Amino acid sequence: MSDASSGRRYCSNACRQRAYRSRSSARPDTPRALLPTPLDSFVGRREELAALAGLGSEHRLVSLVGPAGAGKTRLAVQHAGKRTGQVWWAPLASASDVVRAVYQAVGAHPLPNRSVREAVITEVDRHRRPLLVLDNCEHVLADAADLVSELLARCPRLRVLTTSREPLRLPGEQVFAVGELGLPPADIDVLTALRYDAVQLFRDRAVAVDRSFVVDGSNVANVVAVCRFLDGMPLAIELAARRMTVLSPADVLARLGDPALLTGGPRTADDRHRTLHAAIGWSYDLLSGAEQSACRRLAVLGVPFDLGVASAVCDVPDALDLLTGLEQKSLLVVDRAAGHTTFRQLESIRLYCHSRAAESGDLPVVADRVVDWVCSVVEPEISRFFPTPSAVLLLDRNIGLLDLAIARTTELSDWSRHALTVVAQAWTSTSAGPRGASTSLLHRALSQEMPASYRSVLTALAAMHHRVRGDWEVTRRFALESLAIERSGAGRPGTLARALEVLASAEAHTGNPAAAWELFDEAVALLRASGDKLARGVLLNSYAWTLVQHGFADLAAPLVAESLTLVRLLGLPHMLNPVLHTAGALALARGDFAAAVELFRESLEVGSEHPMDQFYDLEGLALGLVGVGSDDSRALSLLTAASVVRTRYDFRAEPYWQALLDEARSVCRSRIAAGRLRAAESCGERMSLPQAISYALTPAVADPGGVISAREMHVATLVAEGLTNRQIGVRLGISQHTVARHVTHARAKLGLRSRAQLAVWAGRHS
Structure with missing residues (x-):
């Protein structure tokens, strides 16, 4: 049999039918219209x-x-x-x-x-x-x-x-x-913010319910803050944007902790997507009992946490399987930085689970577990001269838990463990704040009854706290109390040396240097016998810094050299920061300004883990630059930026160091032209500490010689005057986007890392 139209031949009708079915199944398909049909626009992605x-x-x-x-x-x-x-x-x-x-x-x-x-x-x-x-x-x-x-x-x-x-x-x-939509940084202009998917979605859904809504200069910061608070989650942003009919972005931001805010989705949406509470509840209800308990307890923390903290809070030997399961169910986010893994809940999920924790009575349980964890880290360290770097790093990484621990021990009047939580806070720092507990917190803790060993460490920390604020008589009083406890027979060389060290520095600054050198020598002898090399390195550096301030640079030199050797051999680069500072100060005292510049730059580089400790290095680098005479504008900007930090946190320089700073400012003001003088100071006032550190480490740029265009030079000059991109655009009659492009091009051509650096450069070259 044959098929004349196609030229095919078949042995039977059955054969022809089989061939037809085969050809039919191999034909391109015509799509069937079975997909859901959304009624609103698709944004981003x-x-x-x-x-x-x-x-x-x-x-x-x-x-x-x-x-x-x-x-x-x-x-x-x-x-x-x-x-x-x-x-x-x-x-x-x-x-x-x-x-x-x-x-x-x-x-x-x-x-x-x-x-x-x-x-x-x-x-x-x-x-x-x-x-x-x-x-x-x-x-x-x-x-x-x-x-x-x-x-x-x-x-x-x-x-x-x-x-x-x-x-x-x-x-x-x-x-x-499938995670968050693209999120803008917190400090951003309108045009740039609207390039991010999260802000675009907020605007699109807000306009859908209120045609008059616009994202502009008056509300962009609040819109961005709402999107960031909601972790860029589309449903949460949509529900928040729908509130624009009766609330402003600022009102929404103020009410984001209220679960009732994120309700009111489209009537046609399924129940799970009409409220964020229901959407998250759907996931929560599918969890096992252990997983639900973990979700509730971890929500109480309110901050990122590591495996050890999670294990303590969930009361299990190892929470790895729990965290793995929750991460696979999209209820935890894993963050990896610098070889360390932390976990966090998206804020919308955390708020839901926190409300369930309150219902289940988990809040006090979690607070008690956090207190136990903090005390387990601090207790083994309080008999040492200096806590081990690993313990400090562990506390730094979990610094957000300390407020919860302090509040819980205060609530329970558990003053012994309260003392340990205050010690933990005194040992920690963040990129946004200085190391140490507040004055009121230290004094309140010391007004309570506690074991003598805890009181000794707290009084020593209080002495150190007042030392950086220049309160030398108060420093001496607390140091004497700590020393009295240690001399009473505790038999702990580390803590005895700690009391001796802080008292020695106080004696040196209250008119009794001879007693200071004796106290330092006794402390050094104790630590040489104990074999604690890190403690000895820290103590020798303190001794040397005190000697330099009192005019004994030659006596300080071998102590600094030994301290540097010890810390470098221990392989702890972040601990080099204070020692390099003393070495730089020694170079300044000897008039070797080029060496001082290199030492302070190295100190800034190795101290990046605790940037709040680095304002001293900015000042030291500025002093070196003034001594070399190479870059007075940069030096004045750094001095000004460091002064802002000192004022904000009430860190007073020692008389010796303050005299050097005052003299350097005077020299800069006498050598810098009036037009550039204000630009340099203004730049220093506006820079954050990280920006100042970045600027300090950026090599000086020579005269442009035509490298940047005249328009880019004009824009850079206006940046130096402190104008925003929007203000510059109005001044020059160009768009804000064009201004941003000129700023970016100028920075790239000149090899500058930040807008602040461009401002200083323009102040020198305009």
């Missing part, structure tokens, strides 16, 4: 869509995984809608039978004496390039994984896309994490 398209073309199983409200379903709709070929959409949110839901989605037909699963497989296998989307799999993961595994094995042309709050965990599965 351009990079995610491109990456998803590439991943989907290479792999047969892709899972969009993310927390509640991340926009997984919307991203899947957008991706599937751009695809050619047959697409099936199977919504599983309300399904209890996965196979039946897929059967209905693919339009399968009953087969005689065959199961529903076989009917699905038969229908799927008919198509050339089909895509099956399983939306919201988290509550039927096992059944979904079982079906997908069989479909992929028996339908070789099939590709599957799932959305879920955790992956299926099948071989070959590609997990595509």
